[in-house]
Amino acid sequence: MVQGTTSDAGKSTLVAGLARILRRRGLQVAPFKPQNMALNAAVTADGGEIGRAQALQALAAGLAPHTDFNPVLLKPSSDIGAQVIIHGRVVASLSARDYHAYKPTAMAAVMQSWERLCARYDAVLVEGAGSPAEINLRDRDIANMGFAEAADVPVVLVADIDRGGVFAHLVGTLELLSASEQARVRGFIINRFRGDISLLQPGLDWLEARTGRKVFGVLPYLHGLFLDAEDGLGDAVAEGAGAAGALRVVAPVHPRISNHTDLDALRLHPQVDFHWVGPGQAIPPADLIVLAGSKSVQADLAWLRAQGWDEAIARHLRYGGKLIGICGGFQMLGRSLADPLGLEGEAGTAPGLGWLEMETELKPDKQLGTVSGHLDGALGGGAAVVSGYEIHMGVSWGAALQRPALWLESAAGKRADGALSADGQILGTYVHGLFDAPQALSALLAWAGLKDVQPIDLAARREADIERLADALETSCAIDALFDHRLPTQPTLSPLSPP
Known part of the structure; x- marks a missing residue:
């Protein structure tokens, strides 16, 4: 599971790139975002709607979009309310408070999709939402560590160095997690780095020593990268x-x-x-x-x-x-x-x-x-x-x-x-x-x-940029260490079954 220290830290981008890498290596891989809040949506092969980012990730994985890839989609209609979409279909329009009470029902739908995907695919790449350190949202959480705990999955944290304060983001996020949640975090990926990597190395060494966790890679700032936006402008x-x-x-x-x-x-x-x-x-x-x-x-x-x-x-x-x-x-x-x-x-x-x-x-x-x-x-x-x-x-x-x-x-x-x-x-x-x-x-x-x-x-440009992203990840990140086992090194692509 990829979780981020902030919104727009690079979670969607990282999952899309990793999906293409695993596809290149012959694995059948599916994207999964338990809960998404976004006004950019896509229509799925099974006639529902999911977040646009999950449709892009499906494309990177060589799949048609499916409602199981994003079982809960919230489409805000005001500052305090949203349309709630479960498995691609509108079920209600709820206030934030009412949705909080509804979360156990939403979580059941999330776990149904998760189990179906795990039964069908060699790998499932999970994307969190926002930050796991949002203390006020931890009760009944289904988007970040609440899901990770329920599904028993390891987590990598991604942070955007271009925003500044990347070490504070990573260490602070880790410190705000519970002991069991901290144990799930295997390491970090730093996103959007510009400059000489040797000048960053002392900070990476300090981060690994301070947290006892590995920095799996530093993804460079990819100028002009075109990937469908998840939501905000x-x-x-x-x-x-x-x-x-x-x-x-x-x-x-x-x-x-x-x-x-x-x-x-x-x-x-x-x-x-x-x-x-x-x-x-x-x-x-x-x-x-x-x-x-x-x-x-x-x-x-x-x-x-x-x-x-x-x-x-x-x-x-x-x-x-x-x-x-x-x-x-x-x-x-x-x-x-x-x-x-x-x-x-x-x-x-x-x-x-x-x-x-x-x-x-x-x-x-x-x-x-x-x-x-x-x-x-x-x-x-x-x-x-x-x-x-x-x-x-x-x-x-x-x-x-x-x-x-x-x-x-x-x-x-x-x-x-x-x-x-x-x-x-x-x-x-x-x-x-x-x-x-x-x-x-x-x-x-x-x-x-x-x-x-x-x-x-546009489709050709999108495909070229997915390939460019995957190439950058292959070069800048320790992919085998990230997945904790040896992955196939040669492409052995076979037709991917639909969800």
């Missing part, structure tokens, strides 16, 4: 680049933004000057504005209006700019948003931005599934191929949907999705992953005004 809100003549793209960051990984292909494109726009910032001049998904659409729309962003987007449209709304962002574009059951907050109906002639009502049954199809011909690109997934609770209707943006195909036949405004300026869709397929990305960038679009392949 972090420092990405301040990012922005792009050569002269690049297409200017901005995306407002509302409080409950979800599945912002939809915009990764835009962020990584060499001809796109991409900017997140954070609280208190003005929306700058742009060619394209993208409204990403939301876990609380009404609340996020009210917040967007309070920032004055609705007026800025209206001005953007008056000057001929393009606008795309994805999932919750699509729902915001309509005339009204109804939540009669209070599924995402207080029950009631709120006005939408009114730029598409449609209404939306939230329903208790969540729509989940992988989809494929093509863009409508009006968007150019020769009906470019689209591949993605749906995760939403809303049902939309209205005249705007008579001009669909996408056509999706399934065993049930062909169906329309989304809307394209009559003037061709506004596009809305329920499909996550809209920009991921190279053809669709090129077509949409051309629609937004970019000339001579260079194609990029």
Whole structure:
């Protein structure tokens, strides 16, 4: 089990890299995160949803995502409440206090998944959540040492040296654990190191002497590494680049933004000057504005209006700019948003931005599934191929949907999705992953005004960076010592059975 001294210490990254290493050595390996709290989700092969990071780790292991890889997913809908998803399905929306009482039930689901994975795979790589030293969360813990104790697994602690205070993080975390929990910690991995490793060595020697535990490795800072974000945007809100003549793209960051990984292909494109726009910032001049998904659409729309962003987007449209709304962002574009059951907050109906002639009502049954199809011909690109997934609770209707943006195909036949405004300026869709397929990305960038679009392949970039991460771990970490036995040294890959 990989646990971290802080959130974003590198747990997800380390598990993904180790999964690829074990796969290279011929082992059938599965990722596992008992409890995840994240608004970036992925649809699984068995029709549920899990955290995005576990889907990435499954890819590194050569597997299709499965709900057993993340049996408990919490999707925050407010500062004190979250939607609770067990084995891929919504079971309740609970306050933090009520969820604490629910944890024994959640733990039972965790152990069911754990036992199934242990029966099917040669190795299971477990990822903790946050830090095991969060004293207030230790009672009924299912995410860190509570699970490690129940499953009787060894633990490695990872810390991010780029944050500073890495020795204090590691020693302090260890000191705050109980005696039995301390005994589980076999050693440490230090993440994101820059500089001359010889200058760090005295500190590593001191750490091993002070704790009696091994430093298994120091992973270097891997500049430009692209892996799907588990949840938060972090420092990405301040990012922005792009050569002269690049297409200017901005995306407002509302409080409950979800599945912002939809915009990764835009962020990584060499001809796109991409900017997140954070609280208190003005929306700058742009060619394209993208409204990403939301876990609380009404609340996020009210917040967007309070920032004055609705007026800025209206001005953007008056000057001929393009606008795309994805999932919750699509729902915001309509005339009204109804939540009669209070599924995402207080029950009631709120006005939408009114730029598409449609209404939306939230329903208790969540729509989940992988989809494929093509863009409508009006968007150019020769009906470019689209591949993605749906995760939403809303049902939309209205005249705007008579001009669909996408056509999706399934065993049930062909169906329309989304809307394209009559003037061709506004596009809305329920499909996550809209920009991921190279053809669709090129077509949409051309629609937004970019000339001579260079194609990029997001999936190929992701795969190359997983390989780069695994190579770095092989070089910088004592892999055999980490697993406490000799692993196969030559690749002997065989087909991996599905979960």
